[in-house]
Structures are given as C-alpha cells and as structure tokens.
Amino acid sequence: MAAPMLRWVGRGRLWTFARVDGGSCHRRGAPTGSTSNRIRGQSSVAQQPLYTTQKPRKGEHKWAAVVGLEIHAQISSNSKLFSGSQVRFSAPPNSLVSFFDASLPGTLPVLNRRCVEAAVMTGLALNCHINKKSLFDRKHYFYADLPAGYQITQQRLPIAVNGSLTYGVCAGKKQSQVIPKTVRIKQIQLEQDSGKSLHDDLRSQTLIDLNRAEGQLRVDANISVHHPGEPLGVRTEVKNLNSIRFLAKAIDYEIQRQIDELENGGEILNETRSFHHQLGCTMSMRDKEGKQDYRWFMPEPNLPPLVLYDATSLPAGADPQQVINIDQIRETLPELPRVTRERLVQQYGMLLEHSFTLLNEVGLLEFFQNVIKETRAEPKKVTSWVLNTFLGYLKQQNLAVSESPVTPSALAELLDLLDSRTISSAAAKQVFEELWKGEGKTPGQIVSEKQLELMEDRGSLEQLCHSVMEAHPQVVMDLKEGNPRAINKLIGLVRKATQSRADPAMIKEILEKKLSS
Secondary structure (H helix, E strand, O other): OOOOEEEEEEOOEEEEEEOOOOOOOOOOOOOOOOOOOOEEEEEEOOOOOOOOOOOOOOOOOEEEEEEEEEEEEEOOOOEOOOOOOEOOOOOOOOOOOOOOOOOOOOOOOOOOHHHHHHHHHHHHHOOOEEOOEEOOEEEEOOOOOOOOOEEEEOOOOOOEEEEEEEEEEEEOOOOOEEEEEEEEEEEEEEOOOOOEEEEEOOOOEEEEEOOOOOOOEEEEEEEEEEOOOOOOOOOEEEEEEOOHHHHHHHHHHHHHHHHHHHHOOOOOOOEEEEEEOOOOEEEEEEEOOOOOOOOEEEEOOOOOOEEOEOOOOOOOOOOOOOOOEHHHHHHHOOOOHHHHHHHHHHHHOOOHHHHHHHHHOOOHHHHHHHHHHHOOOOHHHHHHHHHHHHHHHHHHOOOOHHHOOOOHHHHHHHHHHHHOOOOOHHHHHHHHHHHHOOOOOOHHHHHHHOOOOOOOOHHHHHHHHHHHHHHOHHHHHHHHOOOOOHHHHHHHHHHHHOOOOOOHHHHHHHHHHHHHO
8 A cells, every 4th residue: 555656637538430330248247456556647548539430321320439548557666655665566465564554543644755756757758737736635435455444646736737648540551651649638646556455256255465566557448428519428437457458448348338328228327347358348346326436535634735846946045855846857857759759750761650660669769779870871771671671580580679689780780781882682681681690790701701792793794694685585585575574584583693692783784785786
C-alpha cells in the first residue's frame, strides 16, 4: 500500500460507424485482477475506431462510441508514496509494510518528493498545465485490500490538467503511411495504491499482500454508445486491463455488445466489468447504480496543499531541497519522441513512418545516429540500409539491436565502400552477409579476400559483354525486335559472370553501344 502511482484520465473521444454483427460470450466467471500502485492519471484517450466505418445499409442506424481511458502507471521510486517502505518487485508478501501501510491508528502520511517530481515531469512530457497548488482527497470505499477504508488521491485539484499526446496510426494498403492523431489528457493525479488480493479458489479464501507496487501499467476503459446527435449513452467501465492487445479487444467487444443489447430492446447498465482474455469478452463485476462506489470524497486532513514553484514565483533564498521548481524539472526533460521524430524528418529528409520505426525499436535510433557520424554516405542511403537490411536481419533471427554482430562502425565502412563505388550494391549485400557471421573481419578485408571490387578494366568488360551476346542470340534478337526488357536479361547475365563486380550502368552503356553498331 501507499505505493506511488500516477493516474491519467483522458477525455472521451467518439467516432461513428455502421452496426457490425459480432459474436457473443455466454460464459461468466469471477472478476480477475486487482488494483495496483502507480501514478494515477486519468486520460480519456482519443482512440482510433476499432470498427471500420461503413455506410449503413437501408434501415440501419449509425452508432457513435465514446471511449475514455484511465491509465494507472507505477512511478519508478525507491520508496512508497506516503511511507518510507521500500518498493521492490517480487518481495515476500507483507515484508515491505510500514505502520502507515497497515493503517495503524495514529500513523500519518509523508509525501515522497521523488513521486511529486515524477508527476510533474510526466505532466510536462504530456503538454499539461502544472497546477502550482494541488490538493489531496480521501476516496472512501470498503474492500479487504484497503485497511484504512479510504484511498488518498487527487480528485478535486490534481497536479496536472489539460494535456495532449500525439501518436501515429498506420494506414494505407501496406500500413506504411503514418497518420498523426492527438489524444486529450484531462488530468494527471498522484494516488496511493491499495493492497493486492490473492484468491485461493481451492480453499475458498483470499489473502492480502500490502506490499503492492509490483504492477507497472493498468488501464480502465469507460465505454458508451449512442446515435449521433442524441445524448450520450450509459457507460460501462472495463477494469484492470494490463496490455494494449487486451485493451483493444475489450473495447472492441464492449462496443459491439452494447450495440447488440440496445438494438434488441435491452438497456445498458452503469456497471463495472472485467475482460476475460481467454473467452475474448467482458463480464459483469458489480452494478454501480444506487451505490456509492468511488463517490464519497472528502479533503485529506493529514496532508496540506501541495505547492509548487517556477522561476517567477520561487521565494528568494529558498532551499532547493525544500521546494520543487517546475522550470528546473522542465530543463531535465530529455528530447521527447515527437520532437525527435520531427528532427529526424527535417535533418535527414526521411519519411515520417521511418522516424517512427527508428524510435520504436530499442537502440535502433542510437545505432542509426552512430552510423551517420562515421560514414560519408547520404542519410537516405543510411536510412535504407538500417531499416531494410540491418533491421531485416535482426527480425529474421529475433535479435535485439544490442545483440547485433554488425557494429555501427562496420556498417559505416561498408557504406563508404559503396559510396566510393569501390563495390556494387549486390557486392555490398554479400559483404553485409559476411559481417553478420561475426568473424571479426572488416568490410575492407572481406572485399579483398573475396575479390568483390568493381571491375575497372573497361576492355575486359566489353569482351565479356560480347561473349554473353554471342551465347544468347535469342535475347539479342528480342531486344532488336523492340522488347525493352531483354536488355535487363543481358545485364543480369553479365553481372552473374562478373560475380556482381561490374557496374550495371556501365554494362548497359556497353551493351547499347554494341547493339547500335
């Protein structure tokens, strides 16, 4: 308990689509999952439609879905949000529990400075307005893993509000086009985590672990449907989704379930549901109608308002250890992904989708930048080799960038050989294949050992072209009769004879000259 947690709450986003027939789930089961520690940021995330928008057939009605996401993210800290207990993954149950965590009478919360700084940094990264004054509240509800009977959160005046996050959606026939989209962030709030319930079905009992702080991410999805132009529908909340894939499936299923229910004359209950990942459906957990779940809030009497400062409001002579400076935290922010993508596009002229790939693969951007530093080759050529050849080999063998047998220096040297026309493109691929074997040879050594240098003797190449033409008279005849593709056949035959050591442009020039003479 009292583990650090960030909660993002995103504003609801709607989209319209025609009714789509879908399957149903008839089995019911016990709710799965439990609450965990993290910064609780409410983020009603504007999602892309999970159903393809279609024109409704005659007699059909369009539906619009509204989805808001509440994202719980654990703060990386050494101790909990309101106590000095350690945060350590997989520690023995109840081994990291202070008197405050156990809610013993007379114990008081002490706010963790590191958690506040992390919340401010998160808010800045998500383009939020940071409130210089925020308040803590008690959210009352009763459950075995919450011994105090309330949870400390920031409901009324959170630490950050009104942010946004820009992301990319793959589109096009080959999913190669990236369309930028923006999600609105309603607020980010610091929130104490509850304990963890461990259900023993064999003995029909539940055990409680107050260590908590082990989960890293959890999402609750609030979903409703309505006809465009009509009031919003009744929402359901799907709790404790712990992967992007399950999140998408849960939203997808719940939208279709609500449409089916309404079109068959039923009604949607304001309820909490869970997602059964094996059955691929949502199941009712508890009804919120007429109950005060998560609705009884009061100011936290044991914590004063959280006051932050910036360069303009910082008191003269203030002790840096006693105050938190928003502007100082802003200066420590690394370059954010959106800014990095824009820089890559502007600096190297690459496509936006290529910048996404470089950032999405761990270590790939650093590899690319190191190659750029050491080679004379054009950035576009470097981009092509890194994203196509290098990344292709990695994925083929299921390797991380850090496990690659080819170093940035080796690829840079190879591209220099190609750029100086010492070797052909085909020979460069042979060299890369040899480098991938990890035998410690340099590209230059491989080129020398395998005699892969481009042929510079034009006379020898002319003789070779002449021999190929004599050996394939039918191809020559096809070319003379107006088949333009025939010359590519001849070029390929000559390159094969030279083991790809000849320049295709020079081969074509020689062949055309011989054919015209």
